[in-house]
Amino acid sequence: MSGEMRATNGELREKVAGLLAAGQVRVFLGYRAGRTPLRVRPHHVLGPEQADDLVWNEFCAPSLAKYLLDEQEDEGRVGVLVKACDLRATRRLVADRRLDRERVLLVGVACPGMVDARKVESLHPGPIVEAGVRDGKLVLQTSTGEVKELPREEYLLDRCLHCEDPNPRDVDLVVGPEVAPRPARTRDYAEVAEILAMPLAERAAYWDRQFSRCVRCFACRNVCPACSCRECCFDVWEPMWLSREVSVSEQYMFHFTRAFHVAGRCVDCGECERVCPVGIPLMKLNRALQKEIQELFGVERPWDPDEKEPLAMYAPGDPDFH
Ligand code: SF4
Ligand code: SF4
Numbered sequence: 001m002s003g004e005m006r007a008t009n010g011e012l013r014e015k016v017a018g019l020l021a022a023g024q025v026r027v028f029l030g031y032r033a034g035r036t037p038l039r040v041r042p043h044h045v046l047g048p049e050q051a052d053d054l055v056w057n058e059f060c061a062p063s064l065a066k067y068l069l070d071e072q073e074d075e076g077r078v079g080v081l082v083k084a085c086d087l088r089a090t091r092r093l094v095a096d097r098r099l100d101r102e103r104v105l106l107v108g109v110a111c112p113g114m115v116d117a118r119k120v121e122s123l124h125p126g127p128i129v130e131a132g133v134r135d136g137k138l139v140l141q142t143s144t145g146e147v148k149e150l151p152r153e154e155y156l157l158d159r160c161l162h163c164e165d166p167n168p169r170d171v172d173l174v175v176g177p178e179v180a181p182r183p184a185r186t187r188d189y190a191e192v193a194e195i196l197a198m199p200l201a202e203r204a205a206y207w208d209r210q211f212s213r214c215v216r217c218f219a220c221r222n223v224c225p226a227c228s229c230r231e232c233c234f235d236v237w238e239p240m241w242l243s244r245e246v247s248v249s250e251q252y253m254f255h256f257t258r259a260f261h262v263a264g265r266c267v268d269c270g271e272c273e274r275v276c277p278v279g280i281p282l283m284k285l286n287r288a289l290q291k292e293i294q295e296l297f298g299v300e301r302p303w304d305p306d307e308k309e310p311l312a313m314y315a316p317g318d319p320d321f322h
Helices: 003-021 048-053 067-069 084-095 116-124 190-196 200-211 219-223 248-261 272-273 281-298
Strands: 027-033 042-044 078-082 104-109 129-135 138-144 149-150 173-175
Touching: 003 027, 003 048, 003 078, 027 048, 027 067, 042 067, 048 067, 067 078, 067 084, 078 084, 084 104, 104 248, 116 129, 149 200, 190 200, 190 281, 200 248, 219 272, 248 281, 272 281
Parallel strands: 027 078, 078 104, 104 173
Antiparallel strands: 027 042, 129 138, 138 149
């Protein structure tokens, strides 16, 4: 953890304890240490004394936005720690009228870029007993005592490489200093072009292979801020839109429905792909739809909840009106 992050931890704990002690929030959603050094867990802080377990480090990748929906079921205001990408997720929930902005206290934290635990684990298998960032390097210590120093930039989440501004704006409170934006990678949709360049049969075989690995755990849906219907069509029995049968056609039914449901509303947070236990490249589908929306409707930044939503709008004179 960098020196700045260490200082931010102290500030965060102090401010959250103060908010809870003053009754300004009923609960605060942040992170606590995980079971392995590469991961953190959500921490629902209910009293000032629990604020000491809060952590802020380079592994705080998960978005806490969806937890707000459950928390909002109870009385009172909910505090939440948000990175810039998490803020887009909360704005999505507000735009969809699922979240009452007045009942949320957003505590923003500037983000230096989050480490992709899966990238680390796939390239450095075996137990890691300590992990952190020192002098811009990702430092890992294995169970045999070996210390590895790795170029941090190569292990960041894909979404961090495209981040335009790592400083959350228009929040209620900020902890820690601002972070200088790194030069964001241009969205060239190379991953989409690669798929579209495949002959049709090869493309179909590619998605058959990917979707057949899906265990339909629904983690991708559950984490998604654009998937927040009170009752999901995949959970109802009558009519049964998706049978329990494990077949390629049912997998397509689930994945295409999910992708089209979020088309034009996806905030490009990458959480669906990050949480998928079998590593299905869902962002390729999401990005393909983003690209279509840019090209067909001239929406410059379809991942921004403030942009127009062409698939959810009525326009007099629409040539496809029926
Ligand atoms: S998270 Fe992955 S395995 Fe689970 S339903 Fe989504 S795509 Fe399928
Ligand atoms: S579809 Fe994936 S990337 Fe898009 S908002 Fe949902 S979780 Fe985020």
